[in-house]
Amino acid sequence: SAVISQKPSRDICQRGTSLTIQCQVDSQVTMMFWYRQQPGQSLTLIATANQGSEATYESGFVIDKFPISRPNLTFSTLTVSNMSPEDSSIYLCSVEIDRVLAFFGQGTRLTVV
């Protein structure tokens, strides 16, 4: 199993500003995943973050809007840049064990006003 500490748990931000979300894992993992969950919706993968390489973004997500850092095998950050109300969502980080079983952080509930 894996224990993931994600922070902040929630934030209310002004439009045009940026928020950086941190994710700390209690063990070394190769891949970390960032998901977005819009209000009342399911999870959508934003990007996959590997240590020592550029993140791989899914269709519809770009690095300028969602820059990701992965400085080591236990930590990653996701920044939501130049926020607008449409960015109001829950953002979740995740790791997979044995390439299948996913463990999630508790999520960051972001409200942009």
Added chain:
Amino acid sequence: SQQGEEDPQALSIQEGENATMNCSYKTSINNLQWYRQNSGRGLVHLILIRSNEREKHSGRLRVTLDTSKKSSSLLITASRAADTASYFCATGGGADGLTFGKGTHLIIQP
């Protein structure tokens, strides 16, 4: 992309009753998983069923998989108030991450 489609989208039952949720998917899979999410928090893994399995049990959970119909069901027996949550099926894994269904919001009435 959203591969899984759950139904119903919302389900409200009395405590003690059984709850059944269904999931359909579009592409071939190696396995299918079910996750629970309480009040918009992180997801918790419930159960995984592999493509060569038809049924799997874990406590009060029973999952079936029909690869010919590309569908799965999750049955929660003897429901409790604490089972109130959203339930998602998910396929994939590995470098491509997971693809989640739209989810079923389950409410257990005391």
